Amino acid sequence: MTAIHWFRRDLRLADNPALLAAAADGRDVVPLYVLDDALLARSGPPRRAYLLRSLRALDDATGGRLVVRRGAPTEVLPEVARQVAADEVHVASSYEPAGRRRDEQVRTALEAAGAALVETGSPYAVAPGRLRTGGGTPFQVFTPFRTAWLAHGWRAPATGPAPRWAQGVRSDGLPDEPALDDLDLPDAGEAAARERWAAMLDDGLAGYADDRNRPDLHATSRLSPALKWGEIHPRTLLADLARSRSDGAAAFRSELAWREFHADVLFHHPTASWQSLREVAPDDSWVTAEREAAALEVWAAGRTGYPFVDAGMRQLRAEGWMHGRLRMVTASFLIKDLHVAWQRGAAHFMRWLVDGDVPQNQLNWQWVAGTGRDAAPYFRVFNPVTQGRTLDPDGTYVRRWVPELRGIPGAAVHEPWKLPRAAAPDYPERVVDHAEERKVALDAHARRSR
Template sequence: MQHRKTIIWLRRDLRIQDNLALWSGMEQGSIVPVFIWSPEEETKKVVVEAASWWLHHSLIELDRALQDRGSKLIVRKGKSLSILKELIEETGAQAVFFNERYEPEIRLRDQQIKETLEKEGIMVKAFHSNLLFPPLSIINNQGQPYKVFTPFWKKCLQMPIPLPKILPATLSSAHDKVKTLNIDELDLLPTIAWYKKLKEYWLPGEKGAINQCEQFIEERLWGYSTKRDYPYVQHVSRLSPHLTWGEISPRWIWHQLKEQEKIGSSNGQEDIDGFLRQLVWREFGYHQLVSFPEMIDSPLRKEFLFFPWEEREAEFSAWKEGRTGYPIIDAGMRELWETGWMHNRVRMVTASFLVKHLLIPWQRGASWFEETLLDADLANNSMGWQWVSGCGFDAAPYFRIFNPITQGQKFDEAGAYIRQWVPELKHLPAKYLHCPWTVPEEILREAGVELGTSYPFPIVEHSFARERALEAYNLIKK
């Protein structure tokens, strides 16, 4: 086989294990791993301040991992095509390999780059390394993409998933004299050092991802199916930011879980299946994005183009800041602001509150999540909001309007989660914690709560909001 020098263009695949572009480049010969910072080319706000903090540290960890194997990460800033051409000239590379991304504008850009470089005699190959299956490969009996999750899930279970590709201990590199920026020169860290709190909750990078996966399997997998909806126990994987940045591959996770099938009890099968189902739900989002790219901004069910949304700026601000007067909503929004993450059950409840209690357009909620979530990806953020709003193909029924009081009572009965994130209510007895506006005055005083001052009254009354939402949904049914 001809020995080729290959540029490995790393993007949202910041890992060395089970990285198909990197592994395939090594098979060709020597490699030049490169990360190009080109935020102006991104779709919408794909990288904002919270995510930039993660990216900064993930790149540091990736460079360290490459150096441990005798290579290093080349870092550049500018237009992707121009930088790739410069590197081809500097290194004499004959090929460019990368792993696919699926955002519509990025796919178009990548295709244009591929065509341009191939015309210049450069071999260009793209790999599906960040999903279990290539989009458009999971189709129904009519040859169409699935619009409903359950049959998609069942079809995926019939498909083989290859084992992860493991890199050798030493990499053959070809970039000793190639210039690189220092990662600090990308200016990814926000100018105000609020982000320092994030390091209390997260360890970006491939090593952190693998540790998180192993810890989940050892400590939180068993019981996942029954406990994952309870935010106070955190019986979830917390792998979502690592998956977003490609620090761990879904194939790696899938086979780690499959290994547990061999050693787990029959009771544990429900937990394994429950988590694998969530992994495939993520997959479903990407497959929908490729098949229906309009889902980013536009409802998939077109009758929702006529939904009577309302712009309520004061209420939108209260929602973002965790000042709605509903403790489970406020706890979730404050957890998001503090940690860059929110428990999935609470995501559903807070999102439902915005679109159904306040009738604020789902696109505004999706945009706020993009700005604040460390794990925000365009596919799953868009699909999740369309699901909650009822305008996706496989969506929650319009009449399903989460009651923020009973949701808190059911999933945070003793109030541990609320007390953590809404400390001004921490001295209220549990029976009153989920609806403090009903609490007798003497109990409020004893708990140090002054409604309207230390904690707000509800910005909307639940039964009124529910009826208003049902009326709005009935309008588009007609």
């Protein structure tokens, strides 16, 4: 007997309930990944390259048995099921809108071929949609969601015998990586994720509660790409966190709860991936198309003249990853200082982030924009100078990413315009005045609220 395990966002062998379900009753398992060009086209080179590296690691972990097929899942899955005489295709459920649509189409195509799509587990500790308020409605606000999420709890990590891989199934192999120029991506794959988590438990968790907003300190786990691709499951992390009563463990659990909250909000409001959940500024408050293109260009290149913003944007271009606080500061700058709608910035992030993930990216952008369900109020405008001075007090982070400013010592690096031009002759002038643009944004909001 043979079953297919269709890997999607669960690129790991450990703690994988869907894989165990495929291998149950002594079945041989075909470990399958479908490279769907339509989906790949939407990812930028960093995320495509990271995915290919993660698949290579998965192939190694299966002893070279990973079967890669190129094509549309609705065609590939019935075809492979027929070829290997499998009547079950096992998956972890998808919850984001495009994944749900795809899975319904695949289910129908498989049924026509005499096979079933069997769903077990999800990329979350608690499946999106499961938790409800006392009144039976979806949660709108994070804190009560987290309380209900903690009270609900989650299963222990799944364990079972190693699967027996089916032999001799043709694979198209993995394509070459896209050109990455100078990009330095984080290590991909399950083993790298486990190592990163072990290091976090050993010496990261203790300082996490205090230092997680400090980009100069490397104080966060950098597990977001691993969680995005399912190289490690949040259940595994939560089981380890349960052994600690520290503030760091509680703070980390809370961040994982945000991840689950966003997935839950998107499950109930599928249009939130592109539409504001509420309008906070009138339509005419955004820049014209022509000025928008220029604004996006300087922002994306890290040449706004605000060092903290520019450092974040340059980290993104160099690593395909950006510290979480910088994601907030750079997003706020695009929306409230440059008056560009959040969807444009979210699209840029999705193109460049190796952890680019529809629920997390789009709902976090809505949080910053003030348009989300439980969002920062619109009048919370991040000040790029005070954020920099507080969270990068010695300017180390800025100097790491903005070479033109390396000659300026200490916190003065956050306001180069106060120094003689010769201190940083190659660094751009500020494109806007933050105080003025903040006022423009707040006025627009006030007009909308009237």
